[in-house]
Amino acid sequence: MTSTILVADDDRAIRLVLSQALSQLGHDVRAASDAATLWNWIERGEGDVVITDVVMPDENGLDLIPRIKTQRPDLPIIVMSAQNTLLTAIRATERGAFEYLPKPFDLRALIGAVERALSQAGQPAPETGTAEGEVLPLIGRSPAMQEIYRVLARLVNTDMTTLIHGESGTGKELVARVLHDFGRRKEMPFIAINMAAIPRDLIESELFGHEKGAFTGAVSRGSGRFEQASGGTLFLDEIGDMPLEAQTRLLRVLQTGEFTPVGGRQTIKADVRIIAATHRDLRQMIKQGSFREDLFYRLNVVPLKLPPLRERLEDIADLARHFLHQTEQEGMPAKHLDTNAIAELKRHDWPGNVRELENLMRRIAVLYSETLIDARIITSALADQDLGVTAVSLPEPNRPAELLAPGEETLGQSVERHLRAYFLAHEGRLPAAGLYDRVLQEVERPLISLSLDATRGNQIKAADLLGLNRNTLRKKLRELDIQPSRGK
Missing domain, CATH: 3.40.50.2300 (Response regulator)
Known part of the structure; x- marks a missing residue:
């Protein structure tokens, strides 16, 4: 017909x-x-x-x-x-x-x-x-x-459980907020919880709440994120970091729509939309036994894969201008990108994705006085950024063996080799007392010196790179007799 x-x-x-x-x-x-x-x-x-x-x-x-x-x-x-x-x-x-x-x-x-x-x-x-x-x-x-937009447009007015995949910095929480803010639950709470940021023994209490006396320190009843998100959306970020015992309880909630607080007996109705996100390969984790296969299929009702920035280079100009406009609204002078600057941005690999681009634009807005941003400024800003990340090759103790160059040692392997040589040289005799502190100093000294080199002697940046308080770094410099001028 x-x-x-x-x-x-x-x-x-x-x-x-x-x-x-x-x-x-x-x-x-x-x-x-x-x-x-x-x-x-x-x-x-x-x-x-x-x-x-x-x-x-x-x-x-x-x-x-x-x-x-x-x-x-x-x-x-x-x-x-x-x-x-x-x-x-x-x-x-x-x-x-x-x-x-x-x-x-x-x-x-x-x-x-x-x-x-x-x-x-x-x-x-x-x-x-x-x-x-x-x-x-x-x-x-x-x-x-465009494909992401089409899927989101179909999802916003549903309660379908969604699993967002994407590298760090691709905007997984932003997409989760879009699903909430444009959906029928938008007037209700949006509650986000990062599984990687919570101690493993507290995750169940954080999610499901607890009754008074459920564990040491539980002096009163505490509501969990499921209760706090009632009627709205619960965003479970970095779901791949959830321990197996908590995975089992989450699976039951998804199956029955009910949960019980830790130490409680009365079930509570879970009226929430679940959106989960991860940068991990959950299918590989299932093979390794660290993620439940049945939970994966409960979460992966609608899979949504966010592209890394290197796969959407045509969006860099719009994103960069947007971030500069944000800084202008926050009181910074207006700045504009010329065509060469945009071309330079597109040549970068963007391992930190959109978050890295936003960080770069904000730093340029603060540290550079020029109104027109050209390729020279982009190159300089990227070089300053990389100094704290890649200019100095610091040891990576958790780097998988297959990612190491032939013959390259991890920090742990290097320390173990030197200690074995030390004991062998002393024919098994116990060394003088204080070995722990001496070994720690041997590691701290080059680490702090390299960090000062990487930041051109800037102690504030070096402390940030090391994850130390600035006063702590100054104390270490005195104790180890490291002169800050050596890092310039």
Whole structure:
């Protein structure tokens, strides 16, 4: 049976391409350059599927959707737009669009959307609210981000459990907040908990709360994050760091929708949406026995993989300008990037992803007086940043053996080798008392000296690199007789 496809787009080339492609598949295609003609066809009951642009000469395509859904609620609407931001995708979905596709679109993807729309014709779209006047929550127009927008637009008004994968700094918590802030639970709490930041023996109490006397120090009843997030969203960051015993309790909550505080007997209803995130390979952890397979499938209902910044280089300019604009709103002078600066930013590998880019832009806003940021400033700022990270090759005791160069030792292996040589040289006799402090000094001295070298003698930066209080570092310099000038 022939289906009629209504197309509205002010771009003649797009109308031609769609008309030819859909006609070859046996569909009857009617194409118009404005919203008024499309509306006349719809009022007369014509069309089985609508394909519409957003920006047209006489009306915004998004504003047309509610009128179409009122007139013909079963008519599927596919929205295309060159305004390819997250808000466009969300608003199209919220107003009842069957599918949203950014321009330039993949013709195969559009044809697939038409076929799905025809197969599901007659099923009314769910009624949803709108999100007018919202600030832009995510930045990026790259194809990788467009796919993220499409998935988020479909997820915001559901309670489906979502597992966000991504390297550190890709914005996993920001995406979780988008799912909450644009969803139907947005008026309720958003509670985030980082599994890696909580002592293992306190995780269950943090999540589920505890009764008075449940353990030493529990002098009163304490509510957990599940209770605090009631009616809203609970974001479980770094879920791969959750101990197995806590995984078992979380699995039961996901299965039954109820939990019991530590030391309690009465169950509590868990009315929360669960969003989890990790930078770890959970499937590999399952093979190693450190993550429950059944919990993985409960969490991984909707997997969402965030791309690293190196895979979305076309977004760097927009992101960098956004971060500079933020510093301007915070009282810093306005700054602008020239084309060479943007090219230099794109050449960087960005191991810290978007978080690293934000840090760089904020540092430039504070430390450089120039209004126009050029490639020289970017190179200088990146070099200053790398001094504390990669300019000096400090030992990495936890680095896996397969990542070491041939013959390279870890710090622990090196210390053990020297200690074995020491005992061998003394023929097994016990050394003089105080060996621990002496070995510690032998490690501390080069570590502090290298840190001062890396920061050009800047004690504040060196203390930050070492994770020490500045006064503690000064005390160490005196005790070890290290002259700060050696680091310059």
